[in-house]
Amino acid sequence: MQIPTGKLVGICAKEDAGKRLIDKTRCKMKTKPFCNKNKENDTIVAISTPQGIGGIGIVRISGPRAIEIAGKIFRSKGKIEMKPGAFYSHRIYYGTIVCPVSDSVVDEVLLTVMRKPKTYTREDVVEINCHGGYFAVNKVLEMVHKLGARIAEPGEFTKLAFLSGRIDLSQAEAVIDVINAGNEKSLCSSLKHLSGGLKNKIAELKNRIISLNAGIEAMLDFPDQGLGDIDKEKIKKILKICLREVDKLLNTVKYGMLIKEGIGTIILGKTNVGKSSLFNLLLKKNKSIVTPLPGTTRDIIEGTIDIKGLTFNLIDTAGIKTPENIVEKISLQKVNEQMEFASLFLIMFDISQPLDSHDLNLIKRIKSFHNSNIIKIFILNKTDLPPKLDQSKLVHLLGGDKFVKISIKKGIGINALLENIAQHILSDLYIPEEGLVISNKRHQEYLLKIQNSLSSLIQSLREGMPIDLVTLDLRYIINQLANITGESYDDEIIKTIFSRFCIGK
Numbered sequence: 001m002q003i004p005t006g007k008l009v010g011i012c013a014k015e016d017a018g019k020r021l022i023d024k025t026r027c028k029m030k031t032k033p034f035c036n037k038n039k040e041n042d043t044i045v046a047i048s049t050p051q052g053i054g055g056i057g058i059v060r061i062s063g064p065r066a067i068e069i070a071g072k073i074f075r076s077k078g079k080i081e082m083k084p085g086a087f088y089s090h091r092i093y094y095g096t097i098v099c100p101v102s103d104s105v106v107d108e109v110l111l112t113v114m115r116k117p118k119t120y121t122r123e124d125v126v127e128i129n130c131h132g133g134y135f136a137v138n139k140v141l142e143m144v145h146k147l148g149a150r151i152a153e154p155g156e157f158t159k160l161a162f163l164s165g166r167i168d169l170s171q172a173e174a175v176i177d178v179i180n181a182g183n184e185k186s187l188c189s190s191l192k193h194l195s196g197g198l199k200n201k202i203a204e205l206k207n208r209i210i211s212l213n214a215g216i217e218a219m220l221d222f223p224d225q226g227l228g229d230i231d232k233e234k235i236k237k238i239l240k241i242c243l244r245e246v247d248k249l250l251n252t253v254k255y256g257m258l259i260k261e262g263i264g265t266i267i268l269g270k271t272n273v274g275k276s277s278l279f280n281l282l283l284k285k286n287k288s289i290v291t292p293l294p295g296t297t298r299d300i301i302e303g304t305i306d307i308k309g310l311t312f313n314l315i316d317t318a319g320i321k322t323p324e325n326i327v328e329k330i331s332l333q334k335v336n337e338q339m340e341f342a343s344l345f346l347i348m349f350d351i352s353q354p355l356d357s358h359d360l361n362l363i364k365r366i367k368s369f370h371n372s373n374i375i376k377i378f379i380l381n382k383t384d385l386p387p388k389l390d391q392s393k394l395v396h397l398l399g400g401d402k403f404v405k406i407s408i409k410k411g412i413g414i415n416a417l418l419e420n421i422a423q424h425i426l427s428d429l430y431i432p433e434e435g436l437v438i439s440n441k442r443h444q445e446y447l448l449k450i451q452n453s454l455s456s457l458i459q460s461l462r463e464g465m466p467i468d469l470v471t472l473d474l475r476y477i478i479n480q481l482a483n484i485t486g487e488s489y490d491d492e493i494i495k496t497i498f499s500r501f502c503i504g505k
């Protein structure tokens with residue numbers, strides 16, 4: 001979105017003259033165009049569906065020879081070979097794939113032909129829908145490869161979409177986030193990025209800064225045009241608007257990371273309080289061993305659960321007790337290690353037993369944890385049994401925190417516990433109304449740099465910074481914004497991003 005020029009000219013006294021000069025200066029500020037399409041002009045091929053037994057398996061071909069190669073192996077309605085020109089674009093053909101050497105039928109397929117430029121890669125693309133399974137799909141891949149297509153690298157189709165300028169880098173990153181989305185909220189947020197949500201927001205900010213910079217440079221380059229003094233107050237106002245927008249984006253990072261990566265959650269308690277029973281109940285699977293013997297769980301057991309659309313990476317642990325042998329010592333060490341990574345502690349007590357030294361040790365350990373970002377939920381289990389635990393003493397020891405009372409055996413209080421967990425997590429987060437959420441560390445890094453630059457620039461202007469120095473900072477900010485969308489990029493960064501993709505995407 002372009003910012004209306006009239007607003008930008010507002011930084012100088014005589015608006016019409018300023019507008020003409022700004023237009024001249026803006027021309028100097030064009031960002032680097034996308035330079036590299038498919039460098040080698042190769043035609044590439046890959047299997048785009050997971051390997052193994054399935055309904056269909058798709059072989060995707062992209063590049064200048066895609067249609068010609070497909071024509072050599074595809075037979076429709078008994079025709080011998082299809083010339084590349086015989087295929088209509090964006091049409092699906094029914095037929096067979098035939099080995100050009102032995103003339104034997106390899107599979108019955110649906111073949112989709114899409115001519116450039118309206119394709120994923122902006123090159124000619126052919127997709128062959130084979131029957132799922134290992135043999136037919138791999139045989140088709142092998143034949144296409146032998147006819148001259150190179151096997152694609154991971155993410156190469158999406159990389160072509162980026163390099164051809166069809167999508168920007170934030171959209172390319174969203175493709176992998178959509179594929180990996182572990183819950184509905186994460187999927188929603190990734191789809192927003194894929195449809196250009198972040199791209200548009202960054203373009204809006206970039207246009208504001210470019211126009212501001214162009215305005216200042218115009219006045220510095222043509223001081224004799226009688227434009228009057230530069231209005232620093234107006235510059236500060238524009239910078240503050242940009243800073244507010246960047247702040248808003250950065251405020252969503254915590255929520256973004258949680259919905260993308262899941263919430264590290266550890267179940268803690270002395271032995272036999274019901275940790276593994278709770279773990280299995282939440283996981284809806286008997287993964288951890290449960291017995292009446294204290295000390296059943298020794299290892300770290302992991303599982304992923306969904307509570308109210310949020311993903312929790314749940315960990316069951318060994319009971320906290322004074323270790324009496326090497327196994328218990330190692331178990332305790334593992335619990336301590338895992339506590340460092342968790343954001344949510346589910347701390348359990350057994351209401352049917354009096355508080356003992358193990359409970360007290362646990363409370364001491366929890367209290368010594370000074371990370372204020374950790375959310376702690378205290379649970380009293382086994383409410384189906386006669387209570388022997390002194391609850392007022394426990395409240396006092398914990399400094400007034402409330403408990404959730406449950407009986408795993410009778411299924412009492414479980415919904416209240418789930419509500420409590422979701423409420424604790426959500427109340428701690430800023431969830432943006434318009435739905436644009438930052439969940440990518442790379443985006444966060446650049447936004448933090450931009451935030452720092454904008455705030456120090458505003459501060460420096462307050463302190464009387466000379467106006468010609470402002471343009472240096474503005475150019476730096478423009479470059480950082482361009483890094484997010486990939487208008488200027490480092491080959492290593494591109495390599496790292498696309499190496500995270502699967503083959504065939």
Ligand SMILES: Nc1nc2c(ncn2[C@@H]2O[C@H](COP(=O)(O)OP(=O)(O)OP(=O)(O)O)[C@@H](O)[C@H]2O)c(=O)[nH]1
Binds near residue numbers: 294
């Ligand atoms: N009465 C009653 N028994 C329960 C309840 N929850 C768990 N238990 C029982 O308590 C015993 C211990 O349960 P676990 O889930 O293995 O406890 P834990 O904390 O994982 O124990 P360790 O792995 O030894 O640390 C088992 O016999 C469970 O069936 C409950 O709500 N009420």
Ligand SMILES: [Mg+2]
Binds near residue numbers: 276288296297317
């Ligand atoms: Mg256990």
